[in-house]
Amino acid sequence: MSWFKITTLALTVGLTACSASPTGRHQLLLFSDNDMSSLGAQSFEEMKQQQKISQDDKVNRYVQCVAAAVTAQVPKQAAFDTWEVVVFDSDQVNAFALPGGKIGVYTGLLNVAKNEDQLATVIGHEIAHVLADHSNERLSQSQLANAGLQITSVALGSSEYAQYRNATMAALGVGVQYGVLLPYGRTQESEADIVGLEIMAKAGFNPAESVDLWRNMAAASQGQQPPELLSTHPSHNTRISDLQNTMAKLPNYTANKPNCS
Template sequence: MSWLKYSALAIAIGVSACSSSPTGRNQLLLFSDSDMSNLGAQSFEQMKHQQKVSKDQKINNYVQCVATAVTRQVPKQPSFNDWEVVVFESDQINAFALPGGKIGVYTGLLNVAKNQDQLATVIGHEIAHVLADHSNERLSQSQLANTGLQITSIALGASDYAQYRDATMAALGLGVQVGVLLPYGRTQESEADIVGLELMARAGFDPKQSIALWQNMAKASKGQQPPELLSTHPSHGTRIQDLSQTMQRLPAYSAQKPNCQS
Protein backbone atom coordinates (compact mmCIF):
# COMPACT_ATOMS: atom_id res chain seq x y z
CA MET A 1 0.00 0.00 0.00
CA SER A 2 1.40 3.39 -0.96
CA TRP A 3 2.02 6.15 1.58
CA LEU A 4 -0.83 8.10 -0.04
CA LYS A 5 -3.29 5.29 0.69
CA TYR A 6 -1.98 4.99 4.23
CA SER A 7 -2.47 8.73 4.67
CA ALA A 8 -6.01 8.57 3.32
CA LEU A 9 -6.86 5.74 5.70
CA ALA A 10 -5.28 7.57 8.64
CA ILE A 11 -7.31 10.69 7.89
CA ALA A 12 -10.52 8.66 7.59
CA ILE A 13 -9.86 6.92 10.88
CA GLY A 14 -9.04 10.19 12.57
CA VAL A 15 -12.26 11.80 11.40
CA SER A 16 -14.36 8.74 12.26
CA ALA A 17 -12.88 8.23 15.72
CA CYS A 18 -15.23 10.87 17.12
CA SER A 19 -18.32 8.83 16.21
CA SER A 20 -20.39 7.45 19.07
CA SER A 21 -23.18 4.91 19.18
CA PRO A 22 -26.58 5.71 20.78
CA THR A 23 -25.30 4.26 24.06
CA GLY A 24 -22.13 6.36 23.97
CA ARG A 25 -19.78 3.65 22.72
CA ASN A 26 -16.93 4.79 20.45
CA GLN A 27 -17.27 3.64 16.84
CA LEU A 28 -15.09 3.60 13.76
CA LEU A 29 -17.26 4.61 10.78
CA LEU A 30 -15.50 4.99 7.44
CA PHE A 31 -18.54 5.21 5.16
CA SER A 32 -21.11 7.96 4.63
CA ASP A 33 -24.84 7.56 5.31
CA SER A 34 -25.42 7.86 1.57
CA ASP A 35 -22.94 5.08 0.78
CA MET A 36 -24.52 2.77 3.34
CA SER A 37 -28.04 3.51 2.10
CA ASN A 38 -27.00 2.67 -1.45
CA LEU A 39 -25.50 -0.61 -0.32
CA GLY A 40 -28.59 -1.48 1.70
CA ALA A 41 -30.91 -0.69 -1.21
CA GLN A 42 -28.88 -2.79 -3.66
CA SER A 43 -28.76 -5.75 -1.30
CA PHE A 44 -32.49 -5.49 -0.57
CA GLU A 45 -33.38 -5.48 -4.28
CA GLN A 46 -31.27 -8.59 -4.75
CA MET A 47 -33.05 -10.34 -1.87
CA LYS A 48 -36.49 -9.47 -3.29
CA HIS A 49 -35.49 -11.15 -6.56
CA GLN A 50 -34.00 -14.23 -4.92
CA GLN A 51 -36.47 -14.90 -2.13
CA LYS A 52 -40.20 -15.51 -2.22
CA VAL A 53 -42.15 -12.43 -1.21
CA SER A 54 -45.39 -13.06 0.65
CA LYS A 55 -48.58 -12.04 -1.14
CA ASP A 56 -50.77 -12.66 1.93
CA GLN A 57 -52.47 -9.30 2.36
CA LYS A 58 -53.49 -9.91 5.97
CA ILE A 59 -49.95 -10.77 7.04
CA ASN A 60 -48.49 -7.86 5.07
CA ASN A 61 -50.95 -5.41 6.61
CA TYR A 62 -50.18 -6.69 10.10
CA VAL A 63 -46.40 -6.47 9.73
CA GLN A 64 -46.68 -3.08 8.04
CA CYS A 65 -48.89 -1.78 10.87
CA VAL A 66 -46.37 -2.79 13.53
CA ALA A 67 -43.38 -1.51 11.56
CA THR A 68 -45.06 1.82 10.82
CA ALA A 69 -45.86 2.37 14.50
CA VAL A 70 -42.19 1.80 15.39
CA THR A 71 -40.66 3.81 12.53
CA ARG A 72 -42.81 6.82 13.45
CA GLN A 73 -40.62 7.09 16.54
CA VAL A 74 -37.47 7.32 14.42
CA PRO A 75 -36.10 10.78 13.59
CA LYS A 76 -35.97 11.71 9.91
CA GLN A 77 -32.91 10.14 8.37
CA PRO A 78 -30.52 12.17 6.18
CA SER A 79 -30.07 9.55 3.44
CA PHE A 80 -33.63 8.27 2.88
CA ASN A 81 -37.22 9.37 3.39
CA ASP A 82 -39.34 6.24 3.81
CA TRP A 83 -39.01 2.79 5.36
CA GLU A 84 -39.83 -0.11 3.04
CA VAL A 85 -41.20 -3.30 4.61
CA VAL A 86 -41.24 -6.67 2.84
CA VAL A 87 -42.49 -9.98 4.22
CA PHE A 88 -40.61 -13.04 2.94
CA GLU A 89 -42.16 -16.50 2.93
CA SER A 90 -39.76 -18.66 4.90
CA ASP A 91 -39.74 -20.85 8.00
CA GLN A 92 -36.74 -18.89 9.23
CA ILE A 93 -37.42 -17.26 12.61
CA ASN A 94 -35.83 -13.93 11.91
CA ALA A 95 -36.05 -10.38 10.57
CA PHE A 96 -33.56 -7.74 9.49
CA ALA A 97 -33.23 -4.05 8.70
CA LEU A 98 -30.72 -2.55 6.28
CA PRO A 99 -29.32 0.96 5.86
CA GLY A 100 -31.56 2.95 3.56
CA GLY A 101 -34.70 2.05 5.50
CA LYS A 102 -35.21 -1.53 4.31
CA ILE A 103 -36.99 -3.97 6.65
CA GLY A 104 -37.44 -7.68 5.98
CA VAL A 105 -39.58 -10.01 8.10
CA TYR A 106 -39.74 -13.78 7.60
CA THR A 107 -43.11 -15.45 8.09
CA GLY A 108 -41.50 -18.01 10.41
CA LEU A 109 -40.97 -15.24 12.95
CA LEU A 110 -44.73 -14.82 13.30
CA ASN A 111 -44.95 -18.31 14.82
CA VAL A 112 -42.69 -17.19 17.68
CA ALA A 113 -43.57 -13.50 18.01
CA LYS A 114 -47.07 -14.28 19.22
CA ASN A 115 -48.54 -10.75 19.26
CA GLN A 116 -47.94 -7.22 18.03
CA ASP A 117 -45.82 -6.29 21.05
CA GLN A 118 -43.44 -9.21 20.52
CA LEU A 119 -43.18 -8.47 16.78
CA ALA A 120 -42.49 -4.81 17.64
CA THR A 121 -39.65 -5.99 19.89
CA VAL A 122 -37.94 -7.68 16.95
CA ILE A 123 -38.60 -4.89 14.46
CA GLY A 124 -37.43 -2.26 16.96
CA HIS A 125 -34.27 -4.29 17.56
CA GLU A 126 -33.50 -4.55 13.84
CA ILE A 127 -34.17 -0.85 13.22
CA ALA A 128 -31.85 -0.07 16.11
CA HIS A 129 -29.02 -1.80 14.22
CA VAL A 130 -29.53 0.74 11.43
CA LEU A 131 -29.80 3.75 13.76
CA ALA A 132 -26.65 2.66 15.59
CA ASP A 133 -24.68 2.33 12.32
CA HIS A 134 -23.76 -1.26 13.10
CA SER A 135 -23.44 -2.21 9.42
CA ASN A 136 -21.15 0.75 8.82
CA GLU A 137 -19.12 -0.25 11.85
CA ARG A 138 -18.77 -3.84 10.67
CA LEU A 139 -17.94 -2.80 7.10
CA SER A 140 -15.33 -0.37 8.43
CA GLN A 141 -13.76 -3.14 10.50
CA SER A 142 -13.70 -5.36 7.41
CA GLN A 143 -12.05 -2.51 5.55
CA LEU A 144 -9.22 -2.35 8.06
CA ALA A 145 -8.78 -6.12 7.97
CA ASN A 146 -8.15 -6.04 4.22
CA THR A 147 -4.91 -4.98 2.57
CA GLY A 148 -5.32 -1.81 0.59
CA LEU A 149 -8.39 0.34 0.26
CA GLN A 150 -10.06 -1.47 -2.62
CA ILE A 151 -13.11 -2.43 -0.57
CA THR A 152 -14.14 1.23 -0.37
CA SER A 153 -15.01 1.02 -4.04
CA ILE A 154 -18.10 -1.06 -3.23
CA ALA A 155 -19.85 2.19 -2.43
CA LEU A 156 -19.13 3.71 -5.83
CA GLY A 157 -21.49 1.88 -8.18
CA ALA A 158 -23.37 -1.23 -9.21
CA SER A 159 -20.40 -2.88 -10.92
CA ASP A 160 -18.26 -2.42 -7.84
CA TYR A 161 -21.08 -3.71 -5.67
CA ALA A 162 -21.22 -6.89 -7.74
CA GLN A 163 -17.47 -7.36 -7.39
CA TYR A 164 -17.56 -7.02 -3.61
CA ARG A 165 -21.08 -8.39 -3.07
CA ASP A 166 -20.11 -11.12 -0.62
CA ALA A 167 -18.12 -8.78 1.64
CA THR A 168 -20.83 -6.14 1.46
CA MET A 169 -23.71 -8.45 2.32
CA ALA A 170 -21.73 -10.00 5.17
CA ALA A 171 -21.13 -6.54 6.63
CA LEU A 172 -24.83 -5.76 6.33
CA GLY A 173 -25.63 -8.93 8.24
CA LEU A 174 -26.71 -11.00 5.24
CA GLY A 175 -25.18 -14.31 4.24
CA VAL A 176 -24.11 -15.12 0.71
CA GLN A 177 -26.51 -18.05 0.82
CA VAL A 178 -30.04 -16.77 0.28
CA GLY A 179 -32.03 -16.47 3.49
CA VAL A 180 -29.06 -16.69 5.84
CA LEU A 181 -28.61 -13.86 8.32
CA LEU A 182 -25.26 -13.31 9.97
CA PRO A 183 -25.31 -12.18 13.60
CA TYR A 184 -23.77 -8.96 14.79
CA GLY A 185 -21.33 -9.02 17.68
CA ARG A 186 -22.60 -9.39 21.25
CA THR A 187 -21.96 -5.72 22.02
CA GLN A 188 -23.95 -4.62 18.98
CA GLU A 189 -26.76 -7.08 19.70
CA SER A 190 -27.06 -5.87 23.30
CA GLU A 191 -27.02 -2.26 22.13
CA ALA A 192 -29.80 -2.97 19.63
CA ASP A 193 -31.83 -4.60 22.41
CA ILE A 194 -31.63 -1.42 24.50
CA VAL A 195 -32.36 1.04 21.68
CA GLY A 196 -35.04 -1.19 20.16
CA LEU A 197 -36.85 -1.60 23.46
CA GLU A 198 -37.09 2.16 23.85
CA LEU A 199 -38.39 2.53 20.29
CA MET A 200 -41.18 0.00 20.73
CA ALA A 201 -42.12 1.43 24.12
CA ARG A 202 -42.30 4.94 22.67
CA ALA A 203 -44.63 3.58 19.99
CA GLY A 204 -47.07 2.36 22.67
CA PHE A 205 -46.18 -1.33 22.66
CA ASP A 206 -45.72 -3.25 25.91
CA PRO A 207 -41.99 -3.61 26.66
CA LYS A 208 -42.72 -6.45 29.10
CA GLN A 209 -43.60 -8.58 26.08
CA SER A 210 -39.93 -8.50 25.06
CA ILE A 211 -39.28 -10.97 27.88
CA ALA A 212 -42.01 -13.27 26.59
CA LEU A 213 -40.54 -13.03 23.10
CA TRP A 214 -37.11 -14.25 24.15
CA GLN A 215 -38.66 -16.97 26.27
CA ASN A 216 -40.44 -18.09 23.09
CA MET A 217 -37.13 -17.86 21.21
CA ALA A 218 -35.49 -20.08 23.82
CA LYS A 219 -38.23 -22.67 23.41
CA ALA A 220 -38.01 -22.50 19.61
CA SER A 221 -34.25 -23.07 19.69
CA LYS A 222 -34.84 -26.40 21.51
CA GLY A 223 -31.60 -26.06 23.40
CA GLN A 224 -29.54 -25.66 20.23
CA GLN A 225 -28.10 -22.25 21.12
CA PRO A 226 -24.35 -22.57 21.80
CA PRO A 227 -22.84 -21.39 25.10
CA GLU A 228 -22.66 -17.60 25.30
CA LEU A 229 -18.87 -17.66 25.27
CA LEU A 230 -18.95 -19.35 21.86
CA SER A 231 -21.76 -17.27 20.38
CA THR A 232 -21.87 -13.74 19.01
CA HIS A 233 -25.41 -13.40 20.32
CA PRO A 234 -26.03 -12.93 24.05
CA SER A 235 -27.57 -16.04 25.58
CA HIS A 236 -31.36 -15.96 25.96
CA GLY A 237 -30.95 -15.76 29.74
CA THR A 238 -28.54 -12.82 29.53
CA ARG A 239 -30.79 -11.09 27.05
CA ILE A 240 -33.82 -11.43 29.30
CA GLN A 241 -31.88 -10.15 32.31
CA ASP A 242 -30.57 -7.13 30.39
CA LEU A 243 -34.01 -6.30 29.02
CA SER A 244 -35.51 -6.48 32.53
CA GLN A 245 -32.92 -4.00 33.79
CA THR A 246 -33.52 -1.68 30.82
CA MET A 247 -37.28 -1.73 31.41
CA GLN A 248 -36.79 -0.43 34.93
CA ARG A 249 -35.12 2.68 33.51
CA LEU A 250 -37.76 3.40 30.85
CA PRO A 251 -40.02 6.39 31.51
CA ALA A 252 -43.79 6.05 31.13
CA TYR A 253 -44.60 6.91 27.52
CA SER A 254 -47.98 8.38 26.64
CA ALA A 255 -48.38 6.99 23.12
CA GLN A 256 -51.67 5.25 22.42
CA LYS A 257 -51.27 1.49 22.10
CA PRO A 258 -51.39 0.42 18.44
CA ASN A 259 -54.09 -1.96 17.29
CA CYS A 260 -52.42 -4.16 14.67
CA GLN A 261 -54.49 -7.24 13.87
CA SER A 262 -52.66 -10.47 13.04
Protein backbone atom coordinates (compact mmCIF):
# COMPACT_ATOMS: atom_id res chain seq x y z
CA MET A 1 0.00 0.00 0.00
CA SER A 2 1.38 3.41 -0.98
CA TRP A 3 2.19 6.16 1.52
CA PHE A 4 -0.70 8.20 0.10
CA LYS A 5 -3.21 5.41 0.66
CA ILE A 6 -1.91 4.75 4.17
CA THR A 7 -2.16 8.44 5.04
CA THR A 8 -5.66 8.68 3.56
CA LEU A 9 -6.81 5.62 5.45
CA ALA A 10 -5.42 6.92 8.74
CA LEU A 11 -7.09 10.28 8.17
CA THR A 12 -10.36 8.58 7.34
CA VAL A 13 -10.35 6.46 10.48
CA GLY A 14 -9.60 9.51 12.63
CA LEU A 15 -12.31 11.65 11.08
CA THR A 16 -14.87 8.86 11.23
CA ALA A 17 -14.23 8.46 14.94
CA CYS A 18 -14.70 12.14 15.76
CA SER A 19 -17.52 13.11 13.36
CA ALA A 20 -21.15 12.58 14.26
CA SER A 21 -24.46 13.59 12.66
CA PRO A 22 -27.21 15.51 14.53
CA THR A 23 -28.77 12.17 15.48
CA GLY A 24 -25.47 10.79 16.78
CA ARG A 25 -24.63 8.65 13.76
CA HIS A 26 -20.92 8.25 12.94
CA GLN A 27 -19.95 9.96 9.68
CA LEU A 28 -17.02 9.97 7.29
CA LEU A 29 -16.22 13.64 6.61
CA LEU A 30 -13.00 14.32 4.70
CA PHE A 31 -13.59 17.97 3.80
CA SER A 32 -13.70 21.13 5.87
CA ASP A 33 -16.78 23.33 6.28
CA ASN A 34 -15.00 26.07 4.34
CA ASP A 35 -14.24 23.71 1.45
CA MET A 36 -17.86 22.56 1.27
CA SER A 37 -19.16 26.12 1.50
CA SER A 38 -16.90 27.21 -1.34
CA LEU A 39 -18.05 24.31 -3.46
CA GLY A 40 -21.71 25.01 -2.70
CA ALA A 41 -21.36 28.72 -3.49
CA GLN A 42 -19.55 28.01 -6.75
CA SER A 43 -22.19 25.51 -7.84
CA PHE A 44 -25.01 27.88 -6.88
CA GLU A 45 -23.56 30.74 -8.92
CA GLU A 46 -23.37 28.45 -11.92
CA MET A 47 -27.02 27.45 -11.49
CA LYS A 48 -28.11 31.09 -11.26
CA GLN A 49 -26.35 31.81 -14.54
CA GLN A 50 -27.82 28.84 -16.38
CA GLN A 51 -31.39 28.65 -15.05
CA LYS A 52 -34.21 31.17 -15.25
CA ILE A 53 -34.80 33.10 -12.03
CA SER A 54 -38.37 34.07 -11.18
CA GLN A 55 -39.18 37.78 -11.43
CA ASP A 56 -42.62 37.37 -9.82
CA ASP A 57 -42.57 39.70 -6.81
CA LYS A 58 -45.45 37.95 -5.02
CA VAL A 59 -43.91 34.50 -5.37
CA ASN A 60 -40.50 35.76 -4.29
CA ARG A 61 -41.90 37.52 -1.21
CA TYR A 62 -43.80 34.39 -0.23
CA VAL A 63 -40.84 32.01 -0.57
CA GLN A 64 -38.42 34.46 1.05
CA CYS A 65 -40.80 34.95 3.99
CA VAL A 66 -41.13 31.22 4.67
CA ALA A 67 -37.41 30.61 4.21
CA ALA A 68 -36.49 33.52 6.51
CA ALA A 69 -38.70 32.16 9.28
CA VAL A 70 -37.16 28.68 8.97
CA THR A 71 -33.52 29.82 8.72
CA ALA A 72 -34.00 32.08 11.75
CA GLN A 73 -34.20 28.89 13.81
CA VAL A 74 -30.89 27.53 12.48
CA PRO A 75 -27.81 27.98 14.66
CA LYS A 76 -25.16 30.34 13.30
CA GLN A 77 -22.80 28.51 10.99
CA ALA A 78 -19.03 28.93 11.14
CA ALA A 79 -18.46 28.84 7.37
CA PHE A 80 -21.07 31.42 6.28
CA ASP A 81 -23.11 34.28 7.73
CA THR A 82 -26.39 34.36 5.82
CA TRP A 83 -28.71 32.12 3.83
CA GLU A 84 -29.31 33.11 0.21
CA VAL A 85 -32.65 32.07 -1.29
CA VAL A 86 -33.37 32.07 -5.02
CA VAL A 87 -36.65 31.14 -6.70
CA PHE A 88 -36.13 29.45 -10.07
CA ASP A 89 -38.88 29.82 -12.67
CA SER A 90 -39.45 26.20 -13.65
CA ASP A 91 -42.18 23.57 -13.62
CA GLN A 92 -39.86 21.26 -11.68
CA VAL A 93 -41.34 20.10 -8.39
CA ASN A 94 -38.08 20.57 -6.56
CA ALA A 95 -36.00 22.46 -4.01
CA PHE A 96 -32.50 22.10 -2.60
CA ALA A 97 -30.04 23.56 -0.12
CA LEU A 98 -26.28 23.64 -0.61
CA PRO A 99 -23.37 24.02 1.79
CA GLY A 100 -22.57 27.70 2.19
CA GLY A 101 -26.17 28.66 2.91
CA LYS A 102 -27.63 28.46 -0.60
CA ILE A 103 -31.31 27.56 -1.06
CA GLY A 104 -33.09 27.05 -4.37
CA VAL A 105 -36.85 26.68 -4.74
CA TYR A 106 -38.53 25.91 -8.08
CA THR A 107 -41.91 27.50 -8.78
CA GLY A 108 -43.32 24.09 -9.72
CA LEU A 109 -42.99 23.03 -6.09
CA LEU A 110 -45.62 25.59 -5.10
CA ASN A 111 -48.25 23.58 -6.99
CA VAL A 112 -47.64 20.64 -4.64
CA ALA A 113 -46.54 22.34 -1.41
CA LYS A 114 -49.91 24.03 -1.16
CA ASN A 115 -49.44 26.24 1.90
CA GLU A 116 -46.80 27.87 4.09
CA ASP A 117 -46.48 24.86 6.37
CA GLN A 118 -45.83 22.45 3.52
CA LEU A 119 -43.28 24.77 1.91
CA ALA A 120 -41.59 25.14 5.31
CA THR A 121 -41.46 21.35 5.53
CA VAL A 122 -39.51 21.13 2.27
CA ILE A 123 -37.17 24.01 3.12
CA GLY A 124 -36.54 22.64 6.61
CA HIS A 125 -35.79 19.20 5.17
CA GLU A 126 -33.32 20.58 2.62
CA ILE A 127 -31.58 22.76 5.20
CA ALA A 128 -31.29 19.71 7.45
CA HIS A 129 -29.25 17.95 4.76
CA VAL A 130 -26.76 20.83 4.99
CA LEU A 131 -26.70 20.90 8.79
CA ALA A 132 -26.11 17.15 8.86
CA ASP A 133 -23.19 17.39 6.38
CA HIS A 134 -24.80 14.93 4.00
CA SER A 135 -23.10 16.40 0.91
CA ASN A 136 -19.72 16.19 2.66
CA GLU A 137 -20.52 12.61 3.60
CA ARG A 138 -21.38 11.58 0.05
CA LEU A 139 -18.41 13.36 -1.48
CA SER A 140 -16.14 11.77 1.12
CA GLN A 141 -17.50 8.30 0.36
CA SER A 142 -16.89 8.91 -3.32
CA GLN A 143 -13.37 10.10 -2.61
CA LEU A 144 -12.62 7.06 -0.47
CA ALA A 145 -13.89 4.72 -3.16
CA ASN A 146 -11.60 6.43 -5.71
CA ALA A 147 -14.67 7.26 -7.80
CA GLY A 148 -14.15 10.96 -7.24
CA LEU A 149 -10.50 11.16 -6.25
CA GLN A 150 -9.95 14.48 -8.01
CA ILE A 151 -13.42 15.99 -7.78
CA THR A 152 -12.99 18.30 -4.82
CA SER A 153 -9.46 19.51 -5.53
CA VAL A 154 -10.49 20.32 -9.09
CA ALA A 155 -13.88 21.79 -8.24
CA LEU A 156 -12.52 24.21 -5.68
CA GLY A 157 -11.09 26.82 -7.98
CA SER A 158 -9.44 25.01 -10.88
CA SER A 159 -10.25 25.83 -14.49
CA GLU A 160 -10.90 22.10 -14.95
CA TYR A 161 -13.98 22.28 -12.74
CA ALA A 162 -16.39 21.63 -15.64
CA GLN A 163 -14.85 18.20 -16.24
CA TYR A 164 -16.12 17.03 -12.86
CA ARG A 165 -19.22 19.22 -12.67
CA ASN A 166 -21.88 16.54 -12.96
CA ALA A 167 -20.37 14.29 -10.33
CA THR A 168 -19.91 17.24 -7.99
CA MET A 169 -23.49 18.43 -8.48
CA ALA A 170 -24.74 14.92 -7.81
CA ALA A 171 -22.84 14.74 -4.54
CA LEU A 172 -24.28 18.12 -3.51
CA GLY A 173 -27.80 16.87 -4.09
CA VAL A 174 -28.70 18.81 -7.25
CA GLY A 175 -27.58 16.25 -9.83
CA VAL A 176 -31.11 15.66 -11.08
CA GLN A 177 -30.87 18.96 -12.96
CA TYR A 178 -27.84 17.62 -14.84
CA GLY A 179 -28.92 14.09 -15.64
CA VAL A 180 -26.92 12.54 -12.79
CA LEU A 181 -28.63 11.00 -9.80
CA LEU A 182 -26.89 10.25 -6.52
CA PRO A 183 -29.81 9.85 -4.13
CA TYR A 184 -29.48 10.41 -0.43
CA GLY A 185 -29.62 7.16 1.50
CA ARG A 186 -32.58 6.18 3.65
CA THR A 187 -30.64 7.00 6.82
CA GLN A 188 -29.81 10.49 5.54
CA GLU A 189 -33.41 11.04 4.46
CA SER A 190 -34.71 10.02 7.88
CA GLU A 191 -32.22 12.33 9.53
CA ALA A 192 -33.29 15.25 7.33
CA ASP A 193 -36.94 14.53 8.11
CA ILE A 194 -36.32 14.55 11.85
CA VAL A 195 -34.08 17.62 11.96
CA GLY A 196 -36.09 19.53 9.36
CA LEU A 197 -39.39 18.91 11.10
CA GLU A 198 -38.03 20.28 14.36
CA ILE A 199 -36.67 23.39 12.65
CA MET A 200 -39.95 24.24 10.91
CA ALA A 201 -41.94 23.55 14.10
CA LYS A 202 -39.68 25.91 16.04
CA ALA A 203 -40.49 28.58 13.44
CA GLY A 204 -44.20 28.25 14.22
CA PHE A 205 -45.27 26.11 11.26
CA ASN A 206 -47.52 23.08 11.64
CA PRO A 207 -45.50 19.83 11.42
CA ALA A 208 -48.68 17.82 10.77
CA GLU A 209 -48.73 19.36 7.29
CA SER A 210 -45.61 17.33 6.45
CA VAL A 211 -47.78 14.24 6.05
CA ASP A 212 -50.13 16.03 3.64
CA LEU A 213 -47.12 17.32 1.71
CA TRP A 214 -45.78 13.85 0.98
CA ARG A 215 -49.28 12.64 0.13
CA ASN A 216 -49.49 15.50 -2.36
CA MET A 217 -46.14 14.41 -3.78
CA ALA A 218 -47.38 10.86 -4.22
CA ALA A 219 -50.59 12.09 -5.88
CA ALA A 220 -48.62 14.32 -8.24
CA SER A 221 -46.66 11.30 -9.47
CA GLN A 222 -49.65 9.17 -10.43
CA GLY A 223 -49.83 8.43 -14.14
CA GLN A 224 -46.78 10.52 -14.98
CA GLN A 225 -43.14 11.06 -14.19
CA PRO A 226 -42.71 11.57 -10.43
CA PRO A 227 -41.82 15.07 -9.19
CA GLU A 228 -38.10 15.74 -9.30
CA LEU A 229 -38.10 16.04 -5.53
CA LEU A 230 -39.14 12.38 -5.32
CA SER A 231 -36.23 11.34 -7.51
CA THR A 232 -33.89 11.86 -4.60
CA HIS A 233 -36.46 12.01 -1.79
CA PRO A 234 -38.60 8.87 -2.08
CA SER A 235 -41.96 9.05 -0.33
CA HIS A 236 -43.66 5.95 1.04
CA ASN A 237 -45.81 4.74 3.92
CA THR A 238 -42.78 4.14 6.12
CA ARG A 239 -41.71 7.76 5.72
CA ILE A 240 -45.15 9.07 6.66
CA SER A 241 -45.23 6.77 9.69
CA ASP A 242 -41.79 8.02 10.75
CA LEU A 243 -42.94 11.63 10.40
CA GLN A 244 -45.96 10.95 12.58
CA ASN A 245 -43.74 9.31 15.21
CA THR A 246 -41.39 12.30 15.14
CA MET A 247 -44.28 14.75 15.55
CA ALA A 248 -45.47 12.89 18.64
CA LYS A 249 -42.09 13.55 20.28
CA LEU A 250 -41.77 17.24 19.39
CA PRO A 251 -42.01 19.79 22.22
CA ASN A 252 -44.82 22.33 22.14
CA TYR A 253 -43.06 25.25 20.50
CA THR A 254 -44.58 28.67 21.15
CA ALA A 255 -43.25 30.69 18.21
CA ASN A 256 -45.90 32.63 16.31
CA LYS A 257 -46.46 31.37 12.80
CA PRO A 258 -45.41 34.07 10.31
CA ASN A 259 -48.01 35.33 7.86
CA CYS A 260 -46.35 34.85 4.49
CA SER A 261 -49.37 34.51 2.22
